[in-house]
Structure formats: structure tokens, C-alpha cells
Amino acid sequence: MKLILIFISASLINNFVLTYFLGICPFLGVSNKTEDALNMGLATTFVMTLTAAVTWPIYTYILVKFNVPFLSYVAFIIAIAALVQFVEMYIRKSSPTIYRAMGIYLPLITTNCAVLGLALFMVLREYNYIESIIFGFATGVGFTLAMLMMSGIREELEFADVPEVFQGVSITLIIAGMMALAFMGFAGLIRG
Amino acid sequence: MANNTLWHEFKKGLWQDIPPFRLVLGTCPTLAVTNSVINGIAMGMATLFVLLCANITVSAIRKIVPGQVRIAAYVVLIALYVTVADMFLAAMFPPISKALGPYVPLIVVNCIILARAEGFAQKNPIMPSVMDALGIGIGFTLSLAVMGLIREIFGFGSILDIKILGDWFEPWIVMILPAGAFFVFGFLVALVNYLSIKQKGKKTETVCH
Numbered sequence: 001m002k003l004i005l006i007f008i009s010a011s012l013i014n015n016f017v018l019t020y021f022l023g024i025c026p027f028l029g030v031s032n033k034t035e036d037a038l039n040m041g042l043a044t045t046f047v048m049t050l051t052a053a054v055t056w057p058i059y060t061y062i063l064v065k066f067n068v069p070f071l072s073y074v075a076f077i078i079a080i081a082a083l084v085q086f087v088e089m090y091i092r093k094s095s096p097t098i099y100r101a102m103g104i105y106l107p108l109i110t111t112n113c114a115v116l117g118l119a120l121f122m123v124l125r126e127y128n129y130i131e132s133i134i135f136g137f138a139t140g141v142g143f144t145l146a147m148l149m150m151s152g153i154r155e156e157l158e159f160a161d162v163p164e165v166f167q168g169v170s171i172t173l174i175i176a177g178m179m180a181l182a183f184m185g186f187a188g189l190i191r192g
Numbered sequence: 193m194a195n196n197t198l199w200h201e202f203k204k205g206l207w208q209d210i211p212p213f214r215l216v217l218g219t220c221p222t223l224a225v226t227n228s229v230i231n232g233i234a235m236g237m238a239t240l241f242v243l244l245c246a247n248i249t250v251s252a253i254r255k256i257v258p259g260q261v262r263i264a265a266y267v268v269l270i271a272l273y274v275t276v277a278d279m280f281l282a283a284m285f286p287p288i289s290k291a292l293g294p295y296v297p298l299i300v301v302n303c304i305i306l307a308r309a310e311g312f313a314q315k316n317p318i319m320p321s322v323m324d325a326l327g328i329g330i331g332f333t334l335s336l337a338v339m340g341l342i343r344e345i346f347g348f349g350s351i352l353d354i355k356i357l358g359d360w361f362e363p364w365i366v367m368i369l370p371a372g373a374f375f376v377f378g379f380l381v382a383l384v385n386y387l388s389i390k391q392k393g394k395k396t397e398t399v400c401h
Contacts, residue, residue, distance in 0.1 A: 019370045021223040025303060028219070070279065073297045074271040081264060113220045113301040120294040165389065170382040177374030184369070 003134050006127070010138035013187055016114050017146040018180040023114030027147060028172055030105070037151035038144070043105045045140025047084060048118055052136025055079055055119040056129055076119045084110045114143055149179060201323040210331040211304050212339075212377070213384040218304040222336060223373040224295050229352050232340030234288045236333025238277045238296055240325070243305050243332075245273045247325035250313040266309045267300070274299045304332060342376050343367045 016022045023044070030040045055076055063069045088106045091099045109115060118139050122132045153175055162171050212222040221239070226232045249269055257265050278296045281289040289296065299305065308328060313321040344350060347367035349357035366372045 021220050021370065021373065022298070024219040024223065070275060073275050073278070073300055074268060077267055077271050077300055078264075081267065111301050111303060111306065113298050116301050117294060117298055120297055124294060165382045165385040166378075168385075170378045170385065173374050173378030173381065177371045177378060180369070180371040180374055181366070184371070 003131065006131055006134050007138040007141075008189065010135050011142035011145065012183070013189060015142040015146055015183055016117065016139050017143055018176065018183045020117065022117040023112050023143055026105075026108060026112055027150060027176070028169060030108075031147055031150040031154055031172070034148065034151045034155060037147040040105045040108075041140070041144025041147045044109055044112065044114070044143055045137065047080075047087060047106075047109050048115055048140040048143075049133060049137045050083055050087065051080055051115050051119060052122060052132045054083055056122065056127075056132045059119075059123055072120075072123065076116060080115055080119070081110050114139065146179070150176065198320060198323045201320045202327040204327060206327055206331045206334070209328065210335060210384070211328055212332065212335045213381050217307055218302045218332060219377070220298060221295055221302065222339060223370075223377055225292055226336055226339035226343055226373060226376075227347065227368045228344045229337055229340040231288065231291050232336035233333060234281070234285070235292060235295065236329070236336040238281060238292075239299055239302060239304065239332055240329030241277050242270060242273045242299050243308060243329045244322065244325040245276075246270050246305050246309055247313040247321040248318060250309040251316060251318045251321035254314045262314065263306075263310070266306060270305055270309070271300045304328065339373075339376055339380065342380075343372060347372065 010016075014020065017024065017027050026040055026044070031037050058075055058079055059069070059072060063072055063075060084106055091106075118136055122135055125135075127135055150172070154172065157171065157175075166174070211217050212219060218239070221235050225235045246266070246269055250266055253265075274297060277299070278289075281292070281296060308324060312324050316324070341351065344352075345357070346364045349355060349361040349363055364372070367376070
């Protein structure tokens with residue numbers, strides 16, 4: 001039951017993009033086309049799940065055990081960078097099709113704050129191993145959802161007559177604000 | 193002459209390249225911690241510190257680090273400085289550190305810092321890099337303070353926790369919610385665009401991924 005709660009909470013109620021503002025850069029940058037947004041979302045979900053699976057043991061069995069949790073930021077960022085590199089190498093060798101779809105997004109994911117944020121929140125909330133993996137996956141699903149919705153709206157927006165000063169980043173941010181308002185509707189989902 | 197160039201490096205961060213609005217870099221903290229002025233300023237100062245240290249170090253070691261591993265080296269350096277900033281905040285200003293929460297460690301992946309290291313400090317000597325870091329850092333702090341100011345006035349009716357609007361004022365709750373951050377940021381970007389168009393007849397804007 002707790003796992004389902006974590007899943008719903010991380011993907012809908014506390015959506016990383018719309019309530020914690022993590023992963024805004026790709027959210028603004030790669031949300032022009034639905035297809036790109038979907039591929040980016042899938043690649044990020046994959047990396048996020050793996051990140052949770054890798055950083056949790058590092059934190060619990062190395063950093064806490066040797067009493068150096070203050071090194072966690074350095075350790076996490078190195079772990080994430082190495083992980084992304086390995087995933088890229090593996091995908092390039094094993095499946096050129098997936099590599100063509102996801103490859104160009106992988107280096108960007110290293111500097112996606114949502115991935116590091118995920119590792120930090122996971123430690124802050126003291127999840128156990130299974131919960132962390134579910135949390136990582138759910139966060140990725142929430143990110144993909146937000147990306148997809150945003151790209152859908154932006155594709156429609158191409159035909160809209162937006163005033164010149166609002167074009168580009170500005171209108172995208174205002175739309176994101178409206179989406180954040182809409183997502184607040186999910187807040188009653190668990191407590192109610 | 194040399195002083196002029198240094199002054200130019202400093203000045204460009206304040207308006208021409210002001211980070212969140214012109215370069216659209218470092219958007220996550222801009223949106224996340226600006227529900228009050230003091231949080232915005234604290235976040236800006238922490239970023240300024242990390243940016244300054246990172247620019248100095250990167251500039252100093254720019255001829256030693258091999259090209260292939262430079263990004264990894266920079267990221268580790270930045271992570272170290274962020275750890276320092278985080279521990280300093282936690283020791284000296286516990287309430288602020290608590291309010292900023294995980295957003296202080298997230299300075300590690302703030303694109304502004306890596307972008308300045310990669311785009312400026314690794315090509316320039318130490319002095320211009322220091323000026324660049326100060327300019328961009330202060331520009332960033334000011335942007336966060338302005339965002340915080342607008343959201344605090346409308347969201348709580350106060351500035352720096354001092355009530356300025358009377359009891360007649362009904363706080364706009366939306367301003368302190370996530371949605372308000374997006375709206376304020378969106379309108380400020382539009383305002384900067386408007387001013388640029390008026391000034392030069394064109395708008396300048398690049399998005400970091």
C-alpha cells in the first residue's frame with residue numbers, strides 16, 4: 001500500500017517539474033515536438049530508476065557506514081555521470097535503434113537537476129531500497145507526463161497568435177503555471 | 193584600457209547577460225526558492241560564492257586539465273564548493289538552510305556555473321574570470337531578489353517579513369504556490385523582452401538544456 005502511495009504521490013501530486021521545479025531546463029528546451037518529448041521522458045525515466053537503484057546502496061553502505069555523508073553530493077554526481085556514460089555505451093552496442101532515438105538526450109540527463117534531486121529527496125525522506133526504486137520510477141513517469149502534456153500544448157501553440165514579447169520562453173512558463181494550477185487538483189487525492 | 197575590459201566583464205552580467213531572464217539559465221532555483229526576498233538573496237549569495245570559487249579554480253587549472261576530462265573535473269570541483277556552501281549555511285544560518293532545503297545541493301547542477309566555467313573561465317585568465325563571476329553572480333542574486341520581492345508582496349503583503357500592506361489586503365495565495373512562480377517568471381521574461389525590443393529592436397534569448 002505504501003508503495004502505491006509513493007507512486008501516486010511522486011508522479012502526480014508532487015510532480016517534480018510542476019511542484020519542485022526540477023528538470024525545468026529539458027522541460028523548456030526539448031518540449032517542442034511530442035516525439036522528442038516522449039523519447040526524452042523515457043530516457044530520463046530509465047536513468048532515474050537506475051539512479052535510485054545505484055545511489056541508495058552507495059549512500060547506505062558506503063557513505064553512512066564510513067561516517068562521511070557530507071561527501072554525498074560529490075559521490076552522487078559522480079555516480080550519476082558514470083551511470084549515464086555506461087548506459088550510453090551499453091545502448092550504443094546493444095540496440096542502435098534505441099540509441100538513435102534516445103542517444104542524444106543521454107548526455108543532457110547528467111545535468112538534469114531532477115536526477116540529482118531524486119537522489120537527495122530519497123535520502124531526505126529515508127526510503128528503503130524498494131521504496132527508492134519505486135520513487136525513482138514514479139518521478140520519471142511524472143516527468144514524462146509533464147513533458148508530453150507540455151509538448152502537446154506547444155504544438156497547438158504554433159498556430160496561435162502570441163504577442164511578440166511573450167513568444168518563446170515566456171509563454172511556455174505561463175502555460176507551465178496553468179499546468180501547475182491544474183495539478184494542484186490532485187492534492188486531495190491521498191488525504192481525502 | 194585593461195580596467196575597461198574588466199569593468200565590461202562585470203557589467204554584462206547585470207543586464208546584457210542577466211542569467212535567468214536573458215540566458216534562461218538556472219531556472220530551477222529561480223522558481224523554487226523565491227517565495228520570499230530573504231530566501232532569494234540567500235540562494236543568490238550561495239550561488240555567487242560557488243560561481244566565484246569555480247571560476248577562479250577553473251581559470252587557474254585551465255592549462256593543466258586535459259580536454260577530454262574537463263567537464264568531469266569541473267563538476268567534481270563545483271560539487272566540493274557546493275558542499276562547503278551548504279555546510280556554512282547549515283552552521284551559520286540554520287533557518288535559511290532549512291527553508292532552502294535540497295535546493296542548495298542542487299547548485300551542483302545549476303547550468304549557470306558549468307556554463308560560465310565552460311564558456312568563460314577555461315578560456316580566460318583569473319582576473320576577468322573573477323569579474324565575470326561577480327557580475328553574473330550579482331545579476332543572478334538581483335533577479336532572485338526581484339522575483340522574491342514580487343511574490344512576497346502579493347503572497348504575504350510583506351517585505352523581509354515586515355508587513356507593509358494593511359489588514360485590508362487579502363494575500364494572493366497563488367503567488368506563494370508553484371503556479372505563481374511560473375507566472376511571475378513568465379511575465380518578467382516578457383518584460384525583459386519588451387525592454388530589449390524597445391532598446392535595440394530585437395530580443396536575445398537562448399535556452400540551456
